[in-house]
Amino acid sequence: MATRRGRGRPPGESDARARIAAAAVHEFGEHGYDGATVRGIAARAEVDAALVHHYFGTKPDLFAEVTQFPLRPDLEVPRILRGPREEAGERIVRFVLESFERPEVRKRGVIVLRTAISGKLTAPLVKGFLSRELLPRVAAELDAPDAALRASLVASQIAGMLIARYVVQLPGIADAPVDELVARIAPTIQRYLFE
Template identity: 45%
Template sequence: MSPRRTGRRPGNPDTRESILAAARAAFAERGFDATPIRAVAAAAAVDPALVHHYFGTKEDLFRAAMAIPIDPAELVPRVLAGGRDEVGERMVRTFLGVWDSPAGTAAVALLRSAVSNQWTARLLREFLTTQILRRVVDRLDLDPAEVPLRGALVATQIAGLAMMRYVIRLEPVASATPDTLAATIGPTVQRYLTGPLDGG
């Protein structure tokens, strides 16, 4: 008698792909917050319980739909661990750690696609906004009215750094050490997070 298998069953590949296709379309059209699991299930013509069975939470489904090999829930605590005034530097260092790792290959491919594909750009925007930046800024006790602008400004720095270092490969940024980039770009990210926005 063969040993009994444990854990989540792999399921039907066609069903999984149908769910992922429906999820990508829904997240791109509605955004992460406005996309309930039941809407994805309806579009894929499956029971919502099956979506949970294959993918777990909505966050897990979103990450699978985008083929992101990282879990923001594991990264954000690293950014927030320590003093409030060093969040910008830790954010740059954490992002570089991901992009410089094997997981960064998928991230670079996604970034390249987002430049020329509006659908992918919307997904990437949703991922950065809801899964990473929101989780950081919500812990910094900021003026709620300033949060959208602060998050968007941080995104310009992080996305710009990724584009110059990994896609365009602009020197000396492309070959600079993570310590150098964290020390030089981190203060700008910090100002966008917690500094004055009126130029004062």
């Protein structure tokens, strides 16, 4: 008589998610964001690549989860750019600042910013993620021959603002209300995007 399998996980797969996450950390660390592949992560975890997708979705989803990056700018910023063009700079700055004002986002965001600046392993990961997943998506929303440069200028302004406010905590910018920073920084972002 054949044994019926019950619902749930296949036998032996109870720790697969944890093995995949650990393998992803190693692969991203050894090969950077661009060099790490879902197949390589699956091979290291000794699972099928389909299981990686089952548990984590796409490579950017997996990266965001294992680094515990608190925001998904690769998804949010392109959506923001599809709104009214004349308000894009304001919407981007407000989205980032209001997100970082939430304690759970700020805590993890500051860790990611600090390690991206000083970490030999982390810097290539963040650069790879931004270069592969965020900047091309922003550039694709812009109708300009220098769209890649414009997207990078926006990223540099936002990164500088976050580092000054939340990491270095420069006087003035660290204490300024979100609305004031939005009013002062948004026109620069708007200019980088469209002027």
